[in-house]
């Protein structure tokens with residue numbers, strides 16, 4: 001039995017064989033996000049360019065391709081993998097896990113859109129991302145990092161978010177079986193591409209954040225898709241773990257789902273505290289209390305569970321976080337929201353952050369790390385952003401609210 005399968009069997013039995021720690025997402029690289037790289041969108045001079053779909057639709061092809069290629073070449077390089085690895089080895093040493101142990105090393109989650117693999121006719125996406133995915137696999141392998149390939153955008157959009165590639169008011173992926181089949185075909189393509197490299201790419205997330213809150217039809221399609229994209233469900237055995245997303249349902253909704261008879265399934269849940277009027281109005285101690293409150297449901301969940309996105313940011317102040325041209329709930333500039341506070345000094349460059357705010361961010365970061373390790377690991381969103389230091393792992397390391405060694409906690413009892 002391969003080591004992976006043995007570890008997974010233990011995990012399925014609820015035995016935490018080897019602690020699994022994660023680090024960071026490479027957001028905004030192979031899928032553009034207006035808030036992560038606003039300059040790319042501003043430079044188009046066209047306010048209707050709000051996502052990667054319109055980036056291709058409303059521009060001359062050669063111009064758009066040149067900008068994307070420049071971005072792919074520069075936004076993430078091998079130096080970033082080196083810095084990420086350097087921010088993780090302390091963790092491994094602290095736990096004295098031998099480096100050859102399969103799950104001992106740190107993971108990087110890499111979002112990519114379906115259009116990197118197959119663009120349908122009439123779809124204005126520009127491709128070329130695959131070469132960079134391959135580079136990322138090599139860079140991860142060189143640094144003993146593990147890569148989670150995360151399909152962030154599906155045909156028709158699974159959530160309508162700009163980060164699915166195509167912003168729209170209501171997603172259409174789930175209402176057209178051709179979309180779903182195309183997505184599943186791409187997952188099979190990815191798996192066959194990376195299966196022999198499972199030591200570097202042990203996990204595939206077949207779909208990021210399907211909008212389960214849109215109702216039963218969406219949820220039914222999502223559940224069937226989790227079954228159908230399960231890599232072991234074929235004549236060829238795969239070593240790849242399937243990381244399914246909770247579709248914004250409570251963890252109890254997924255009790256018993258793909259537990260019996262399925263090795264190698266893990267659950268991904270994303271925890272943010274700024275996308276509702278109630279949470280964005282929390283004071284510091286309320287944010288920390290809420291973070292700590294997730295511990296028991298994570299610890300009790302029957303599949304492996306990763307908090308695959310979360311952040312030490314506590315507001316939605318980052319420019320265009322809610323979409324290009326859209327304001328923030330925190331300062332009342334988002335339609336229907338009420339003013340909580342001024343966004344100045346909450347996002348942007350950390351040189352403008354007060355020491356009180358940075359101390360809070362350290363506490364909030366530690367509260368989340370402590371809590372999410374009650375599950376099976378965490379992956380912060382995101383490694384870098386042009387001008388939203390509250391969100392980035394890089395700025396956290398630089399300005400001190402993230403320790404270089406992530407086990408080096410200043411507030412180890414913060415959730416007690």
Ligand SMILES: *[C@@H]1O[C@H](CO)[C@@H](O)[C@H](O)[C@H]1NC(C)=O
Nearest residue numbers: 176177178179180181182184
């Ligand atoms: C989707 O795939 C399933 C299984 O291969 C097949 O039976 C079905 O006809 C396909 N649907 C469409 C619309 O392509």
Ligand SMILES: *[C@@H]1O[C@H](CO)[C@@H](O)[C@H](O)[C@H]1NC(C)=O
Nearest residue numbers: 120155156176177178179182
């Ligand atoms: C379903 O989606 C495919 C693209 O994935 C498209 O070609 C087709 O026209 C869509 N069908 C309907 C009924 O919308």
Ligand SMILES: *[C@@H]1O[C@H](CO)[C@@H](O)[C@H](O)[C@H]1NC(C)=O
Nearest residue numbers: 226227228229230233234261
């Ligand atoms: C295997 O995949 C088929 C469709 O391809 C699906 O209907 C079935 O539920 C899956 N079986 C399991 C055990 O996951």
Ligand SMILES: *[C@@H]1O[C@H](CO)[C@@H](O)[C@H](O)[C@H]1NC(C)=O
Nearest residue numbers: 281282283284285286287289
């Ligand atoms: C935070 O809000 C809670 C609930 O309203 C309140 O009890 C607490 O005193 C507040 N803490 C601070 C430091 O303002």
Ligand SMILES: *[C@@H]1O[C@H](CO)[C@@H](O)[C@H](O)[C@H]1NC(C)=O
Nearest residue numbers: 331332333339341342343344
């Ligand atoms: C926030 O404060 C700045 C000055 O520090 C001011 O220019 C801006 O108008 C304020 N914004 C809101 C929404 O009150």
Ligand SMILES: *[C@@H]1O[C@H](CO)[C@@H](O)[C@H](O)[C@H]1NC(C)=O
Nearest residue numbers: 349350351385386387388389
């Ligand atoms: C923030 O400002 C400092 C000092 O001016 C500068 O060195 C740094 O590059 C800025 N950070 C970002 C993300 O622009």
